Amino acid sequence: xxxxxxxxxxxxxxxxxxxxxxxxxxxxxxxxxxxxxxxxxxxxxxxxxxxxxxxxxxxxxxxxxxxxxxxxxxxxxxxxxxxxxxxxxxxxxxxxxxxxxxxxxxxxxxxxxxxxxxxxxxxxxxxxxxxxxxxxxxxxxxxxxxxxxxxxxxxxxxxxxxxxxxxxxxxxxxxxxxxxxxxxxxxxxxxxxxxxxxxxxxxxxxxxxxxxxxxxxxxxxxxxxxxxxxxxxxxxxxxxxxxxxxxxxxxxxxxxxxxxxxxxxxxxxxxxxxxxxx
Amino acid sequence: xxxxxxxxxxxxxxxxxxxxxxxxxxxxxxxxxxxxxxxxxxxxxxxxxxxxxxxxxxxxxxxxxxxxxxxxxxxxxxxxxxxxxxxxxxxxxxxxxxxxxxxxxxxxxxxxxxxxxxxxxxxxxxxxxxxxxxxxxxxxxxxxxxxxxxxxxxxxxxxxxxxxxx
Ligand SMILES: Cc1cc2nc3c(=O)[nH]c(=O)nc-3n(C[C@H](O)[C@H](O)[C@H](O)COP(=O)(O)OP(=O)(O)OC[C@H]3O[C@@H](n4cnc5c(N)ncnc54)[C@H](O)[C@@H]3O)c2cc1C
Ligand code: FES
Ligand code: FES
Numbered sequence: 001x002x003x004x005x006x007x008x009x010x011x012x013x014x015x016x017x018x019x020x021x022x023x024x025x026x027x028x029x030x031x032x033x034x035x036x037x038x039x040x041x042x043x044x045x046x047x048x049x050x051x052x053x054x055x056x057x058x059x060x061x062x063x064x065x066x067x068x069x070x071x072x073x074x075x076x077x078x079x080x081x082x083x084x085x086x087x088x089x090x091x092x093x094x095x096x097x098x099x100x101x102x103x104x105x106x107x108x109x110x111x112x113x114x115x116x117x118x119x120x121x122x123x124x125x126x127x128x129x130x131x132x133x134x135x136x137x138x139x140x141x142x143x144x145x146x147x148x149x150x151x152x153x154x155x156x157x158x159x160x161x162x163x164x165x166x167x168x169x170x171x172x173x174x175x176x177x178x179x180x181x182x183x184x185x186x187x188x189x190x191x192x193x194x195x196x197x198x199x200x201x202x203x204x205x206x207x208x209x210x211x212x213x214x215x216x217x218x219x220x221x222x223x224x225x226x227x228x229x230x231x232x233x234x235x236x237x238x239x240x241x242x243x244x245x246x247x248x249x250x251x252x253x254x255x256x257x258x259x260x261x262x263x264x265x266x267x268x269x270x271x272x273x274x275x276x277x278x
Numbered sequence: 279x280x281x282x283x284x285x286x287x288x289x290x291x292x293x294x295x296x297x298x299x300x301x302x303x304x305x306x307x308x309x310x311x312x313x314x315x316x317x318x319x320x321x322x323x324x325x326x327x328x329x330x331x332x333x334x335x336x337x338x339x340x341x342x343x344x345x346x347x348x349x350x351x352x353x354x355x356x357x358x359x360x361x362x363x364x365x366x367x368x369x370x371x372x373x374x375x376x377x378x379x380x381x382x383x384x385x386x387x388x389x390x391x392x393x394x395x396x397x398x399x400x401x402x403x404x405x406x407x408x409x410x411x412x413x414x415x416x417x418x419x420x421x422x423x424x425x426x427x428x429x430x431x432x433x434x435x436x437x438x439x440x441x442x443x444x
Contacts, residue, residue, distance in 0.1 A: 011296060011340075011342055033340070035338075036338060036339065036340055036343070037320060037338050039338070042297065048340070048342075048343060050343055057440075058439045059439060059440050059441065059442030059444075060439045060440070060441050060442065061441065061442055061443060061444030062444075063444075064444045065439075066442060066444055072332075074332070074393070077394070078393075078394070079439060083439060093401075093404065096320060097320070097321075097323055097335070097408040098333065098386075098390050098393075098394075098405050098408060099320075099323060099326050099333045099334050099335045099386070099389075099408075100320050100334075100335055100338070102329075102332040102333060102334045102393075103334045103335065103338060103339065164444065182321075
């Protein structure tokens with residue numbers, strides 16, 4: 001392992017995963033730096049992951065894609081569309097600039113403190129899983145479990161090492177982000193929708209919104225209600241679904257801002273109309 | 279702290295603090311990025327460099343991270359044949375030099391096209407829009423990008439990843 005500096009902060013640059021995990025176990029308060037773009041709080045001891053080549057690797061299996069946690073976002077954009085769900089590429093393109101995406105990592109996006117990075121809702125709907133490793137443990141966690149817990153919590157000494165996502169392309173996908181990284185929370189949200197129309201029926205429908213102050217918003221009732229419906233959806237059915245969505249939003253313990261509520265309803269209407277078109 | 283690196287082709291050691299960004303050290307110790315108004319937050323693209331061939335914002339890179347790596351700044355790129363060719367093509371499309379952002383735009387667009395030779399018109403447009411510009415150079419750059427990509431000998435469809443057993 002390289003010790004990069006002796007003064008504060010102590011910066012460590014391990015070259016293998018086992019060195020990293022041993023170091024994290026012995027120094028539980030240390031700050032991990034992947035791409036370093038989120039400029040997380042500065043701790044007296046920092047560990048940079050940029051020398052761990054194994055953790056940058058992307059490999060493709062028959063039905064899934066394994067993405068090393070420190071793969072830069074741009075590495076996923078370079079893959080042909082047959083090797084990655086296109087909706088994930090669309091979400092990545094909205095993050096920062098092309099230069100930033102060469103630095104920012106997939107794992108760093110998912111492990112940001114206090115917020116779900118923009119890739120989280122997309123990976124959730126795609127049915128992805130995370131590999132978390134400690135020196136004496138290794139576990140796979142689904143994004144679904146994390147969404148239910150409301151955050152990604154790592155045990156002391158644990159590292160996100162890999163993201164595994166199924167390679168199946170949804171029939172239709174919609175991704176929209178409103179506001180940018182620096183927009184205030186009241187005017188920011190993103191939406192991911194995956195849908196599969198088959199033989200005139202909506203065989204699968206998943207819709208999630210991500211709001212900075214609330215995390216993920218997903219109405220299972222709406223999804224269940226629309227799944228199996230015949231397409232095109234008659235206008236009254238569409239309006240009734242949107243009315244129920246409005247009720248769902250109004251009953252949340254923490255309310256979205258007026259701007260966010262309007263956009264959620266507007267985007268949902270847009271998606272339901274597009275299902276009819278396609 | 280002293281860090282050994284290759285800067286614009288020269289092997290050298292630069293000194294900086296452990297919390298300094300690469301941008302701060304390049305500006306203060308290597309005389310690069312003179313008098314440029316920069317955001318130092320990863321937004322404006324005016325501090326971009328190539329780090330081992332990839333364009334990155336130097337304001338977000340901890341200085342220590344470039345140890346033994348190769349860094350090329352826009353100043354270094356301007357001494358290459360590729361720069362001369364690309365600039366000549368943009369001038370044919372009507373590029374007007376502006377001290378504010380022309381060099382930054384050329385460096386950024388060329389790096390982007392090298393990394394994403396399969397980029398479509400919309401992706402090029404988005405990449406060009408990443409550098410704030412008041413002079414309206416975007417149409418020129420968009421035309422230049424299209425011509426540069428069209429002049430490549432064959433289309434590139436993306437980089438296949440190795441197959442593993444999951
Ligand atoms: C200009 C700008 C625009 C941005 N735009 C967006 C945006 O649109 N959407 C968005 O979601 N984000 C955005 N970001 C935030 C950030 O850049 C990205 O989320 C990025 O993907 C973070 O990755 P990183 O590798 O730089 O993470 P880092 O900053 O290195 O790390 C982030 C956090 O995760 C922890 N961490 C990193 N890797 C691991 C790991 N493998 N295991 C455990 N913990 C880990 C770190 O300790 C730290 O707390 C933006 C940032 C900037 C500067
Ligand atoms: S100074 Fe603006 S992106 Fe680095
Ligand atoms: S060309 Fe003048 S600001 Fe961009």
